[in-house]
Amino acid sequence: MEISTDDLIAGIKAGDKRLLGKAITLVESKKPEHREQAEELLKTIMPFTGKSVRIGITGVPGAGKSTFIENFGKLAIQKGRKVAVLAIDPSSSLNKGSILGDKTRMEELSKEENAFIRPSPTSGFLGGVANTTFESMLICEAAGYDCILIETVGVGQSEVLVSGITDVFLFLKIIGGGDELQGIKRGIMEMVDVIFINKVDEENVQKAKNTRTDLIRALQFLPSKEKDWKIPVLLGSALKNEGLEEVLKKIEEFVELKVKTGRFNEVRKFQAAQRFEYWVQEYILRMTQKENSSETSFEKHKKNASELKSNPSSEAKLFVEKILGKPTS
Numbered sequence: 379m380e381i382s383t384d385d386l387i388a389g390i391k392a393g394d395k396r397l398l399g400k401a402i403t404l405v406e407s408k409k410p411e412h413r414e415q416a417e418e419l420l421k422t423i424m425p426f427t428g429k430s431v432r433i434g435i436t437g438v439p440g441a442g443k444s445t446f447i448e449n450f451g452k453l454a455i456q457k458g459r460k461v462a463v464l465a466i467d468p469s470s471s472l473n474k475g476s477i478l479g480d481k482t483r484m485e486e487l488s489k490e491e492n493a494f495i496r497p498s499p500t501s502g503f504l505g506g507v508a509n510t511t512f513e514s515m516l517i518c519e520a521a522g523y524d525c526i527l528i529e530t531v532g533v534g535q536s537e538v539l540v541s542g543i544t545d546v547f548l549f550l551k552i553i554g555g556g557d558e559l560q561g562i563k564r565g566i567m568e569m570v571d572v573i574f575i576n577k578v579d580e581e582n583v584q585k586a587k588n589t590r591t592d593l594i595r596a597l598q599f600l601p602s603k604e605k606d607w608k609i610p611v612l613l614g615s616a617l618k619n620e621g622l623e624e625v626l627k628k629i630e631e632f633v634e635l636k637v638k639t640g641r642f643n644e645v646r647k648f649q650a651a652q653r654f655e656y657w658v659q660e661y662i663l664r665m666t667q668k669e670n671s672s673e674t675s676f677e678k679h680k681k682n683a684s685e686l687k688s689n690p691s692s693e694a695k696l697f698v699e700k701i702l703g704k705p706t707s
C-alpha cells in the first residue's frame with residue numbers, strides 16, 4: 379500500500395475518514411505484504427481500542443436492518459455517540475445488481491459528521507476469505523467511534539461470525555414471512571439479546587402483538603445466554619423512527635447488566651481468544667500453502683483430497699504431520 383503505516387495511524391487518530399477507510403482496506407487485504415503492514419498498524423492502535431459498544435444486527439434480507447441502522451445511528455449520534463457501521467453490501471455478492479429497495483448506502487446517516495459507514499463485500503464474511511471484521515472494528519474504535527453497528531447478511535454463517543464479535547445481538551423480525559426462514563428454528567434465537575419486531579403500523583399492530591406473545595413463549599424454552607436478562611421483544615418501525623429509543627434503552631440496560639456481572643469483559647476475552655484461534659489457523663494455512671516440494675506439496679495433497687484418492691481429513695492429517703514432523707494428536 380502506498381500510504382505509510384505512520385500516516386495511516388495518524389489519520390485514524392485524527393478522525394480522517396478517508397484514511398480510516400484505507401486502513402480497513404489494508405486489513406481486508408490477503409496480500410502478504412499488506413498483512414505485514416496490517417499487523418504493524420493493529421499493534422500500534424491496540425491501546426486505543428475497546429471503548430465502544432459493539433452491536434450486531436440480524437434479520438432476513440428486507441427485514442429493515444439498513445433502515446434501522448440509519449435511524450438508530452442518527453439517534454445514537456444525537457445522544458453524543460460516534461457511530462461506525464460495518465455493513466455487508468448485498469449488491470456485491472453473487473447475485474450482482476441491486477436488490478429492490480435495499481438501503482445499504484444509508485444516505486442520510488452517511489452525511490453525518492459523527493458517522494462512518496463501511497460497506498464490505500459479502501466475500502469478506504462468507505466463504506474461504508479471511509474474516510477481518512473484528513480488525514476493522516478495532517480500527518474504528520481507535521478512531522474514536524464508540525458505537526459500532528454491524529449488519530449481517532441474514533445468512534447462518536454471517537450471524538455466527540457477527541454474534542462472535544459483538545456485545546449485543548439484535549434481531550429484527552417481521553411479521554409473518556415464515557418463522558423457519560427468519561431463524562426461529564435455526565439457532566438465531568439462542569444468540570439474540572434484544573428482539574425488535576419491525577414494520578409495525580396501525581393495520582398490523584394486533585398481529586405484531588400476537589407475534590410477540592409467540593416469541594416470548596418460544597424464548598421460555600431456550601437456555602438464557604445471560605443470567606437475569608429477560609430478552610425484550612419490542613415493536614416499532616425503523617422507517618418511521620418508532621420504537622428506536624426503546625431499543626437504545628434496552629441495549630444500554632443490557633450492557634449495564636453485563637458490566638455489573640463481569641460478563642462484558644469475560645465475553646470479550648473469550649471472543650478475543652476465538653480470534654486468536656482463527657488467526658492461528660489462518661497463518662498456518664497460509665504458510666503451508668507455500669509448500670511445494672514434491673514430498674510435502676500442498677497442491678498435491680489438496681488434489682488427492684479433491685479427487686477423493688483419500689478422504690479429505692486423512693489427507694489433511696497426513697500433510698500436516700509431514701510438515702510438522704510429528705503426529706497431530
Ligand SMILES: Nc1nc2c(ncn2[C@@H]2O[C@H](COP(=O)(O)OP(=O)(O)O)[C@@H](O)[C@H]2O)c(=O)[nH]1
Pocket residue numbers: 437438439440441442443444445446478479480481482576577578614615616617618
Ligand atoms: N413499511 C415499512 N417499511 C420498512 C420499514 N423498515 C424498512 N422498510 C423497507 O423495507 C425495505 C428493505 O429495507 P432494508 O433496510 O434495505 O432491509 P435489509 O435488507 O434488512 O437491510 C426498504 O424498502 C425499506 O424502506 C418499516 O418500518 N416499515
Ligand SMILES: [Mg+2]
Pocket residue numbers: 443444445480481482529
Ligand atoms: Mg441491508
